[in-house]
Amino acid sequence: MNINGVHIDDTFAEAFGMKATRVLVTAQNLKWAYHAANAATGFATSVIACGCEAGVERKLEPTESPDGRPGASMLFFAMSSKELAKQLERRIGQCVLTAPTSAAFAGIDGGEPIPLGKNLRFFGDGFQLSKLIGGKRYWRVPVMDGEFLVQETTGMVKAVGGGNFLILADSRPQALAACEAAIEAMRQLPNVIMPFPGGVVRSGSKVGSKYQALMASTNDAFCPTIRGITKSELAPGIESVMEIVIDGLTDADIRGAMRAGIAAACTLGAANGIRRISAGNYGGKLGQFHFQLREIMG
Amino acid sequence: MNINGVHIDDTFAEAFGMKATRVLVTAQNLKWAYHAANAATGFATSVIACGCEAGVERKLEPTESPDGRPGASMLFFAMSSKELAKQLERRIGQCVLTAPTSAAFAGIDGGEPIPLGKNLRFFGDGFQLSKLIGGKRYWRVPVMDGEFLVQETTGMVKAVGGGNFLILADSRPQALAACEAAIEAMRQLPNVIMPFPGGVVRSGSKVGSKYQALMASTNDAFCPTIRGITKSELAPGIESVMEIVIDGLTDADIRGAMRAGIAAACTLGAANGIRRISAGNYGGKLGQFHFQLREIMG
């Protein structure tokens, strides 16, 4: 399969079951809503060392936000309900409760309720007030700039983490340009985040290492500078590979994001040094979700 | 004391000894350097729940960066050397090593060396190469987009955390405008970060709580909405209070940042609803550094 001169590998991305939730943060203006959202979803590229994977899903227009103010929608993914709840409490407590003019709301109505303001309310030291609107409970926690309005819970759902694809190019600027095109296209879609910095990861890994203490190490088969001294997957001329990892609420969301991202990367085409699209997997044994590139792009 | 109609309280900010380090990240362009730096310093508003306090200190021009590329300078603060080293390894490993086109360098030459690439190099699975330039060791770690160049260590120094001041205003938009003016002025100064979202915290806390499990709770004396039901510090008319917290490499750095920030906030003056500048302390018993507002602004 070939799109605009770019070879699409006959392979698949392997992804895992996760737990996810969405939180909406609003503020006096968009700038301050994003200050809160960026802080709360920072240092969240990988569950292993960050506790969760998180990101801003999209801008929230005043007309669609719960309190008529501009805001941002955040998605959080973790490997267990317990870890997700722990990360959420910490991140909302440190980065949204603290942020000037902010408020926080459930972004998923159904699912299993997990605490949003339920525990944070105690910061009010007994001065917090509860109100019930349309069957939903909110807390008004007194803070120095006025009140922090926060919904009691948000909804937790099953989700999918680790959708991915690789872009192989003649040079770094070309791989980066294709990634930027892909990320811009994928950011339009709801229910997904690309958790790495700017949405892109360049340090793909394989399971295991020659150092026993390490569980993972550089994916040497895809590293262009050591092509001559390892069993390489890279044809001559390919000098840079970048990966886009996707977490989504459902496998259909991941599929849609992969399709949009790969299509956008391929608009640059072979004329701009984009050679090949591949994907990362573990032979299909570890993850319950398999995303076949050719099926998705077919 | 009164600046442009703004009352300066006769009080002091109380701050603590910390450990700090600086890391420089560069990339193909400024956008991607900031993607890495923002991720690495995200979720780092308070040592208690985030492990460290961190932020982007400033933009790094190509002419002053170690590899002639644009970049960003990051500062990290923690309560102990051990915690700082742990946080640094995780955050650089998850958010800079992974970021396309990035490289990472020591931002402090002296001080006590702590690992920067020293442990991250093992990700190279034996393919990493060392080089010694001008007596400093660097690692070239093969990654998919080429190589991750990272200096072996960076310098750790004693530092000061928790400098602060409070802005008391007639309304939220006015307090926020004064904070924005303060933050813009403070961002010019080297050696300091303001770790909360956008540089501002609106949920000031007191030690202790009516709930035994909580070590801290809302600073009710400065919360305008409960003025009538608690022992308030707020005169009538003050409806919003915001705080700026500062971590700096030295007490002189904090002093300079407080001076610049308070001066900028006061340019808005009483005519724009800015009424009073105060500061947070614990009676002077906990922190070894005391920053007297009137001495600083004198």
Added chain:
Amino acid sequence: MNINGVHIDDTFAEAFGMKATRVLVTAQNLKWAYHAANAATGFATSVIACGCEAGVERKLEPTESPDGRPGASMLFFAMSSKELAKQLERRIGQCVLTAPTSAAFAGIDGGEPIPLGKNLRFFGDGFQLSKLIGGKRYWRVPVMDGEFLVQETTGMVKAVGGGNFLILADSRPQALAACEAAIEAMRQLPNVIMPFPGGVVRSGSKVGSKYQALMASTNDAFCPTIRGITKSELAPGIESVMEIVIDGLTDADIRGAMRAGIAAACTLGAANGIRRISAGNYGGKLGQFHFQLREIMG
């Protein structure tokens, strides 16, 4: 009429018939599309001295843009067909044709066709090529970075310029905060631009001046600093007034934008120093469109 403590004046905005067109610009990524669009719509706050009023209407997602790349939608308004055509040729020629990786497309299918690439194509010095796709003509003009793809014409329609409302507040930061809220809400809506810097104008004018050469001068009745020496419209305590001017494709578009903007400004309310909403008119004699504030907000 009163919204959240903000008085809505019983008055109307007076607006004029104009000619308008929309042009879509795409590029390799959003950043470069916006570089082109911002340049092309710069210095375009008022028809009198700028030739046209122009602005970025909204971001264009890759999935909805004509060539599958990210882009921006621009609106241009002028007092006559001739002036609009002249401004369009200059602005697209200087700021889009010149911009790296850009392409330009019609943003209005119907209406009266006016030249987009029709004259710009001659820049190709005879090397330009025409292609007809789906009944629409495009030009491929050879440029140094490859080709400038540009549609032959775009559609011109009747439109409305000069919709407006005034926000009266206790202080500048409060008026500005209300304007920011209004602009963020209005930016969601299609078919309108707010042509002044950042969407806001603070130098409202009246017709005529004590200086005979000037056709307009400061609207002294709304200037707080000269309240004591002129016939003022401002009650005591109002220290800052800002205006939002709106150009739209139809009067319904202006009406919708005014409603969204006033509603957003009023969310800040009297508690944040927002006192009154008014509007600018010339007694109803000059402009054919009258927008009654209370009818719009009713």
Added chain:
Amino acid sequence: MNINGVHIDDTFAEAFGMKATRVLVTAQNLKWAYHAANAATGFATSVIACGCEAGVERKLEPTESPDGRPGASMLFFAMSSKELAKQLERRIGQCVLTAPTSAAFAGIDGGEPIPLGKNLRFFGDGFQLSKLIGGKRYWRVPVMDGEFLVQETTGMVKAVGGGNFLILADSRPQALAACEAAIEAMRQLPNVIMPFPGGVVRSGSKVGSKYQALMASTNDAFCPTIRGITKSELAPGIESVMEIVIDGLTDADIRGAMRAGIAAACTLGAANGIRRISAGNYGGKLGQFHFQLREIMG
């Protein structure tokens, strides 16, 4: 000459004498200062169709701005004193006087004085007030949000327009990446602007055209898509060329900017598809300034 595998042509850029001035705009915060500055310097890529060439020179920190507020420094270039004065009055009048919270100051103390607020003050309709501080005259013009403070004059000096260099690359994304690196490096330097959108122009022109009405047309010798049908300057493999044009206060400023920009572009090097640096000239007969690439990079 060869830098990092990039061939430096033995040629020169040809530039012209111009008139220039600098204006400083400040505002309540950086965002609004930039709204004003971006509008005032928009649609100003080329003197021929825009009247002047203009751009934001740099951010202005509160500590260095005339009124202690954040701001932006703008440079304006025109072919004559008269045209410069006309453009300045229009652009400051339409885009700075109108911008909420703004003030405008001279950015050049010496030189020949040209009106800044001198004529704009009449907008105050007789309510404007003059004040003399340190021998400089300022006007306080009453406007709706308070007062527009504007210095009476700014300084005009001789300047140089049209410094330039060309980047020749294997593909568009590579040429664009090199331009971004160059622009980021050049933006650090004082006294220069790069007036095209984002600093880059892709539609280089030659004098004359096969169409008699046109004075300039596409520089076909540097257009890759018509290489086979014209007398091309492009070696096989070069598929994209972009140009950076520089206006500066002195020829030394242009020289410095060219050096910084070319050096930054060359850091990407041949490994990233950057092949050659050239420059645009008219055989040396039209412009009084010649910038030899090899001398500058020597």
